[in-house]
Amino acid sequence: MQCPKCHARMHTYNRNGVEIEQCSGCRGIFLDYGELEALTRLESQWSQPGPPHQGAPQAYPPAPPAAPAWGAPHGGHGGHGGHGHHGHGRHKSFGHMLFSS
């Protein structure tokens, strides 16, 4: 899905068994109906003694590496990220470009 704020591609991450969408551009997070409550419930369980061990919580990916000012638009960050096209899967034309002088 596309980010409603900056229109970059959103990626799905699993957070304690709750699937959330994070924007690859502005890093904003989208929660479906009930997911906030699910996360809150998990948080309260976590703070109680003997939290259920379901493996380490999955960290959010870091911000993308630096890119030049003329780089592909990066949502609300004014043009220093590379998020224009790769979110749509490897384009055949880019596959060819990777091997071309």
Added chain:
Amino acid sequence: MPGPFTAHQGDLLPADVLPALTAKARGAAHPRSAVCACTTQDTVLTDRADGTVVRHGDTVAKAHAPGTDPVELSQRLAVAAHPHLSGILLPPLGLTPVDLHGRLVTCWPYGTPVDPEAPENAPWEEAATLLARLHSTPPSTLAAGLPPMRGPAKAARAIARLQAAGPHPAAAPVLRAWSSLPAWARAEGPMPGAGALCHGDLHLGQLVRHPAPEGSWLLIDVDDLGLGDPAWDLARPAAWYACGLLPPDEWNRFLTAYQQAGGPAVPVDGDPWATLDVPARALTVQTAALAIVKSVAADRPLDEVQQAVVEACGRMLAMPEQLMPGDAK
């Protein structure tokens, strides 16, 4: 790309060169035999304006681009064969190019390339480490008088082809972005700095595993190798990332591996774009120019990926100076 003998033969290679090239590959594969008795098929690996490569068994023969300087090519072959570059560059089978019907031909061992159908498996870390080692090789330990790295010259040639291709609506921003580059990046002035040993034309087609199929990754194609700004060799992946084509994690893997291997083109910490910016602009412009040339020749509109590269050229005009990340919001 592999293709049948006849695919581009009329455009790219005079009809008499391909059989001679094939015979050369066969001769190099069987140096002591007058007749090839093996059942190996001859395969054309690439057939492009900048070189045709034919494989016979474990040997390939390359016909270099028309106009290749024989002295410079010999110097580059000597670098590829030098013990200091062992494990970095694929060494040639012989140090002297042969003239076949006006084309210079060299022979090489066959290596397994990156699978064009699975570029997601690209060996980014290995490529970066090979580049870091290449760039760290002191030129003074090699033969004196190495030619310059030909990256800027190839960018200039792409612009000349764009100018000769005829009108195209996307040409204007590409040409303006080109004219905004410093003279050295347009091959109109000397490159700054002392100059490191550079590959000059890095892309995923320039890596093979040797011995095939599971040997170490090595860099191939020394046609553009020489002294220059090592950032040029990182600038094609940098340009793909900046254009929004290469995913951030793949760019990050490549850049981090280069830094960890001690490559001199970018600082270990701090902004790599201080040195990457100009070469990445130049290679973005070069890629856009060649995309437009192809688009005109095929009478086909630019696709989404090519359009992204042209759009990046347009944005360069609004931002003549590199802005630090975080400046714009």
